[in-house]
Amino acid sequence: MxxxxxxxxxxxxxxxxxxxxxxxxxxxxxxxxxxxxxxxxxxxxxxxxxxxxxxxxxxxxxxxxxxxxxxxxxxxxxxxxxxxxxxxxxxxxxxxxxxxxxxxxxxxxxxxxxxxxxxxxxxSQVDQALQQQENQRKQFFLGASSIWGAQAKVNFASWYVGPTAGETTIAGQVDLVNIKAWIGFRRLRENLSWVMSRQMSRHDSGDSMAIGAPEALDLRSSSDVPLLHDFCTDPVPQFSLRAEGGRTTVSLDPGPVGNAGQLSCVFGKILRRMPHVRSEADRLSRFMNYLNVPSEVAIVDLFVHKSIADVMPPSVTLSSLIELHEQDPERSRLPLNDPLIELGIPAPAPLTLEVPRYAEMFDLVMTRMNWAAEDFVGYRLKMNYPPLPAALVMRYELPEAP
CATH class of the missing domain: 1.10.506 (GTPase Activation - p120GAP; domain 1)
Incomplete structure (x- = not known):
């Protein structure tokens, strides 16, 4: 037979x-x-x-x-x-x-x-799980947009980890750059204000970490609202600031609804001389994109200097912000089947059609920090219709002290 x-x-x-x-x-x-x-x-x-x-x-x-x-x-x-x-x-x-x-x-x-x-x-189990999750999240996106009264096409964050000014390798301290953007944000209800970002650093325990004041990546902006003016819609969106308990909250002011009020806002900040060694308080370095607005796409990019490439690639998680457990991340982990994308050496910058003028943003960081793109490697996590409130998180083990 x-x-x-x-x-x-x-x-x-x-x-x-x-x-x-x-x-x-x-x-x-x-x-x-x-x-x-x-x-x-x-x-x-x-x-x-x-x-x-x-x-x-x-x-x-x-x-x-x-x-x-x-x-x-x-x-x-x-x-x-x-x-x-x-x-x-x-x-x-x-x-x-x-x-x-x-x-x-x-x-x-x-x-x-x-x-x-x-x-x-x-x-393929991967394709099946991805498709099933995405279909469910799309229904959630439509419902959340209606209930919360706002939505964005893209919720984007990129992080850069490089040597401190004047250094060629990472040893004990790093300079960090963060770009945060909402592309195609629309209010669906009148008189709607929306939190754009909250500035706070934490230890592994979840306790607040004292850090130096950030610098604006765009020299024309203040450190409080570090807009990248050339990448925002015109007129530049208006924001309100609130500082309490060591945390600064930046909120988008109310404005026109629907397409008439559609806007894009991009922030860019620099954190100088951040500690980058393992300690009793900190074992991990974390980089997040907070998912706090209904979005069609969320992206978080991480570019790290080649001198710490041996601790790559980062691990990736989707974590609930309803009950975020810093010490036991498994307790707040949400399903994530979307793969980590290895971007390699970003010279030239990776093609990113979802974020207009992405390559110009990347070049701005390299120029402002006096870094070279060929000295970095990049990683990306991209998710359609992400859940909220949640966070896409990349993390890696901090190196031992020299």
């Missing part, structure tokens, strides 16, 4: 075979299969090509992993570099054979790549 091939079984087998072959090749060449920049640094490969290989190795979802498999040209470049590095011919042949099984899988079960995508995505 002839055995009928089973697509799901063969898909998993092919992914495991390719994953094992690529991992063995990297290890034989003295490369780290968990480091997206390993091939780029040692072999001078395109960063995107190196990133794809590591994604194939790391991702457990067979369909999603194979989506990252380089084509014949990319694999040819990798195998040529591996041969030049002295990798055994048997391992090179193993990679070729494993890649060939992917072509055989498509031919046997699908006929072409388009049909493979239809069949594979139907099996």
């Amino acid at each position: 002839t055995t009928v091939p089973h697509f799901a079984t063969d898909l998993d087998r092919v992914a495991r075979q390719i994953r094992a072959a690529l991992s063995s090749l990297m290890l034989a060449a003295g490369l780290d299969p968990s480091d997206p920049q390993s091939m780029a640094r040692r072999w001078g490969l395109n960063r995107q090509l190196s990133w794809k290989v590591v994604k194939v190795i790391q991702l457990r979802d067979a369909y999603v992993a194979l989506q990252h498999l380089p084509g014949n040209e990319g694999l040819g470049i990798i195998l040529k570099r591996a041969e030049q590095a002295g990798v055994a011919a048997a391992l090179l042949a193993q990679v070729r054979q494993a890649a060939g099984t992917f072509d055989e899988l498509i031919e046997t079960h699908c006929g072409d790549r388009a049909v493979f995508d239809i069949m594979g995505s139907g099996l």
